[in-house]
Amino acid sequence: MTGGRSTVPLDYSLGFDSNFAEKLRATLYGEKIEPTDRAGVLDVLTLKANNSRVQFDVLPFLFENVRLARESESNLRPLNTLIAFRALDHLDWDAFRADPNGFDFRKTLESLKDSLLPDAQACLAGMYVNPAILHFEAQSLGTQALLLRFATLWHGGPRDPSRILGELMEFSLFRLGCLAKTELSLIWGGIARKDVAPFFGPIVGRSKDMLRRIRSMAWDMTHLRLMEQAAQARKLGSFFVPYFVSLDTRWRDLMRLNPVRLMLVDDARRSMLFARSNEESFQLALNECASARVAGEFSPEKVAARRAAASNMDAQSMRQIVVEQERPWV
Numbered sequence: 001m002t003g004g005r006s007t008v009p010l011d012y013s014l015g016f017d018s019n020f021a022e023k024l025r026a027t028l029y030g031e032k033i034e035p036t037d038r039a040g041v042l043d044v045l046t047l048k049a050n051n052s053r054v055q056f057d058v059l060p061f062l063f064e065n066v067r068l069a070r071e072s073e074s075n076l077r078p079l080n081t082l083i084a085f086r087a088l089d090h091l092d093w094d095a096f097r098a099d100p101n102g103f104d105f106r107k108t109l110e111s112l113k114d115s116l117l118p119d120a121q122a123c124l125a126g127m128y129v130n131p132a133i134l135h136f137e138a139q140s141l142g143t144q145a146l147l148l149r150f151a152t153l154w155h156g157g158p159r160d161p162s163r164i165l166g167e168l169m170e171f172s173l174f175r176l177g178c179l180a181k182t183e184l185s186l187i188w189g190g191i192a193r194k195d196v197a198p199f200f201g202p203i204v205g206r207s208k209d210m211l212r213r214i215r216s217m218a219w220d221m222t223h224l225r226l227m228e229q230a231a232q233a234r235k236l237g238s239f240f241v242p243y244f245v246s247l248d249t250r251w252r253d254l255m256r257l258n259p260v261r262l263m264l265v266d267d268a269r270r271s272m273l274f275a276r277s278n279e280e281s282f283q284l285a286l287n288e289c290a291s292a293r294v295a296g297e298f299s300p301e302k303v304a305a306r307r308a309a310a311s312n313m314d315a316q317s318m319r320q321i322v323v324e325q326e327r328p329w330v
Helices: 018-029 035-050 059-071 077-090 093-098 109-127 131-155 161-176 181-191 198-204 210-230 249-255 279-289 300-311 315-329
Strands: 010-016 054-057 238-245 260-266 271-276
Touching: 010 018, 010 035, 010 059, 010 210, 018 035, 018 059, 018 077, 035 054, 035 093, 059 077, 059 109, 059 131, 059 210, 077 109, 131 161, 131 181, 131 198, 131 210, 131 315, 161 181, 161 279, 161 315, 181 198, 181 210, 181 271, 181 279, 198 210, 198 249, 210 238, 210 249, 210 315, 271 279
Parallel strands: 010 054, 010 238
Antiparallel strands: 260 271
8 A cells, every 4th residue: 555665753852951951042042151062052953953853842951940930939040941942933944054153033032032921931830730840850859869878878888889789779669669770770880880980970979069969960860761751752653762962971971871772662551661781680680689678579569559659759758858868968
């Protein structure tokens, strides 16, 4: 019927961390920005200009930064950045291809921003209580607590990867209420080697701003989870190939710890499994490092209960654990 040909539509979904998103806003608004950063923004805009199947996904940035506007009405960074992305819908892409240094919105930028403001405000307000955003905020706080616990273990005892993994499994199960396998795999892959992976440098090197950097690292790992979620999206027969755009070297360091070799999606159960290149050694390490108490937590009933609890993770509870874990470092 098709003459021996088939078409598989692919939509390339580009998500952004807060750093890149704000650099894009600065570029569009003519704010002061480093030339190398501006060049990076223009490169990404050129990708979209040259391929109609490239889509921009602003949700990862909003997942990270909505909390800033929620906590302080005077913080306009998320709102202004959201408006900048909305303004791209009005950009003359033909003119941009001809001259990437100019932005023609067919009206003045100020009048365009004014017209986009009401909808952007309503969108942001709706996200304050969005269940998905609240869930990922809680998940990021849980990851932050896990990294803080890792820091305490690294600097407070023998730097034995097996000991640290075993202790982190205990902490994950009995304090966070779930077994954070993705995060544990990343940590294990970063320390079970001759030299600790650069991504964990702020922790193992005990940098002076370690607490702030751990919070950023937690969001990097949460963005990785968001990419996994985007890979499951289906729309009108299309599926998404997620990409994440960042100007931070730290993100590249994280991706080097995440060499995915296989992804299995079960549509019926709405579940997903990832296999990384170190999956076999990590699974063996999990079994070898598990205490008797941890080993008793893997019955089907307990696993199902933890999955249900993880899907309803409470940000306030996670925030309290973060405060507890930060206390020895303050």
